Amino acid sequence: MxxxxxxxxxxxxxxxxxxxxxxxxxxxxxxxxxxxxxxxxxxxxxxxxxxxxxxxxxxxxxxxxxxxxxxxxxxxxxxxxxxxxxxxxxxxxxxxxxxxxxxxxxxxxxxxxxxxxxxxxxxxxxxxxxxxxxxxxxxxxxxxxxxxxxxxxxxxxxxxxxxxxxxxxxxxxxxxxxxxxxxxxxxxxxxxxxxxxxxLAALAPAFNRGEATGLGLAAMVGLSHAYEHLPLRQVLSEDGARAVEQAQHLTAAELLQQFPQPVAHWCRRPEPWNDHWWRRVLAMETxxxxxxxxxxxxxxxxxxxxxxxxxxxxxxxxxxxxxxxxxxxxxxxxxxxxxxxxxxxxxxxxxxxxxxxxxxxxxxxxxxxxxxxxx
Known part of the structure; x- marks a missing residue:
């Protein structure tokens, strides 16, 4: 097609x-x-x-x-x-x-x-x-x-x-x-x-529990592609970096099925959006x-x-x-x-x-x- x-x-x-x-x-x-x-x-x-x-x-x-x-x-x-x-x-x-x-x-x-x-x-x-x-x-x-x-x-x-x-x-x-x-x-x-x-900070709790947990990883991938200066690698764990490589090629249904974990699971700390650059982008996207x-x-x-x-x-x-x-x-x-x-x-x-x-x-x-x- x-x-x-x-x-x-x-x-x-x-x-x-x-x-x-x-x-x-x-x-x-x-x-x-x-x-x-x-x-x-x-x-x-x-x-x-x-x-x-x-x-x-x-x-x-x-x-x-x-x-x-x-x-x-x-x-x-x-x-x-x-x-x-x-x-x-x-x-x-x-x-x-x-x-x-x-x-x-x-x-x-x-x-x-x-x-x-x-x-x-x-x-x-x-x-x-x-x-x-x-x-x-x-x-x-x-x-x-x-x-x-x-x-x-x-x-x-x-x-x-x-x-x-x-x-x-x-x-x-x-x-x-x-x-x-x-x-x-x-x-x-x-x-x-x-x-x-x-x-977008209001979505953080939903990305860490419930049926939307698989979307947290997608949010990090999407925003980091829109703003290439965002330090995605430095907030991800090794497992998170591997997950991102796979996630960027998946549909929503595949993401929710393969990555049901909270977004914090893939990161070095539980609230990666509190990084200085991430806070700036979240403010711009308000x-x-x-x-x-x-x-x-x-x-x-x-x-x-x-x-x-x-x-x-x-x-x-x-x-x-x-x-x-x-x-x-x-x-x-x-x-x-x-x-x-x-x-x-x-x-x-x-x-x-x-x-x-x-x-x-x-x-x-x-x-x-x-x-x-x-x-």
Whole structure:
């Protein structure tokens, strides 16, 4: 399935959001898709360096009328650090684990664009930068740009909405913060984000016990790839170093099965995130640094043991303190059930955002905006 399509292209002369390569694919899992395109495009990493990224663009059977249609950038939860877990590949081979939200959006007549995320899809680009929301936000915004610019995709310019869950929720929330200076030409009018932890330190207890323990090692691998100066080797034990070499090639299911131990098990001390450099990165990756200019819809499961609801409530408070137009919906469910129960509510909120239009008129992005260093 990968063939030469996912080999990294030459990026010389390209800017973030440029569409480099496309090919049509058949997605048998989706009854509501009239067409689908795998895409390779240009984005930027946490250090503002250009990177190749990949994703998939899904065309609905019937595009909704102007004023009700949209381009939905959809960022699902964590699928893995490597292996076959990029959404653009899973959909093409009929192995996408959850198509419910995608189908529901297509049924509304929305174009759905799904980024694979930094480190997934493109050959040799991994491991995935799990929990690095700043990188995830850029990859999401640049896929929307690529859809705008991709005349061969046959997609008319329309308002953009973004929706993500867990790690994907962090990515779309960060996209809302980055939007004014990174991609102001996009008509981004609403964001829905579920199970979001603004402060990554709040996830530490879950990474050391319970069903999320296998994700602690993945978090260290993902963040250290996003920020190459992070001293991963010096906080790992010898067993931890060997585990990391293996973990960076695994899907989420494989990670949870093969590395169920607490993150402290792989480290020289029980709280590796208290290292000076790690504390700096965790602070940089905290959300609500700025106020998104569009409505933000946060939701969470009260019984979530993977991303504690207390972390989600603190995210809500942080955005409110910034003056964000934000609402909150708490469900009486766990991490997985909430993702499904929230579907109709999320679609209703984003539909209202589309009808209301952008808070301010999108502007043309300057060259400086596209290469601006920062969080």
């Amino acid at each position: 990968t063939s030469d399509f996912y080999h990294p292209p030459t990026l010389d002369g390209h800017r973030p959001g440029d569409l480099v390569r496309t090919r049509p694919v058949f997605v048998a899992q989706l009854s509501q898709a009239r067409g689908a395109w795998q895409v390779v495009y240009v984005s930027a990493n946490s250090r503002s360096e250009p990177i190749a990224a990949s994703g998939i663009v899904l065309i609905p059977e019937a595009v909704a009328a102007p004023g009700t249609t949209a381009i939905l950038v959809y960022c699902p939860g964590f699928r893995g650090l490597g292996g076959v877990c990029a959404p653009s590949q899973l959909l093409a081979i009929g192995a996408e684990p959850d198509t419910t939200a995608i189908e529901a959006a297509l049924r509304r007549g929305w174009v759905v664009a799904i980024p694979d995320g930094e480190g997934l899809g493109i050959i040799g680009g991994g491991p995935h930068t799990f929990l690095a929301a700043r990188a995830g936000g850029r990859v999401a915004l640049d896929l929307a740009r690529a859809v705008y610019r991709g005349a061969n995709l046959g997609v008319a310019v329309a308002p953009v909405v973004a929706w993500g869950y867990a790690d994907g929720g962090r990515a779309v929330a960060a996209a809302g913060e980055l939007h004014p200076w990174y991609a102001p030409e996009l008509d981004l009018c609403g964001i829905a984000a579920g199970a979001v932890a603004s402060d 959300l609500a640094h700025t106020r998104p200019g569009m409505p933000l819809h946060l939701y969470h499961g009260g019984l979530d043991t993977i991303v504690p609801v207390s972390a989600g409530r603190r995210t809500l408070i942080a955005y409110r303190q910034r003056g964000t137009k934000v609402d909150w919906h708490e469900y009486d469910g766990d991490h997985r059930s909430t993702a499904h129960w929230a579907l109709s509510d999320v679609l209703a909120r984003l539909t209202e955002d589309i009808a209301n239009g952008p808070v301010s008129q999108p502007t043309s992005a300057s060259a400086d905006a596209e290469v601006r260093p920062g969080a």
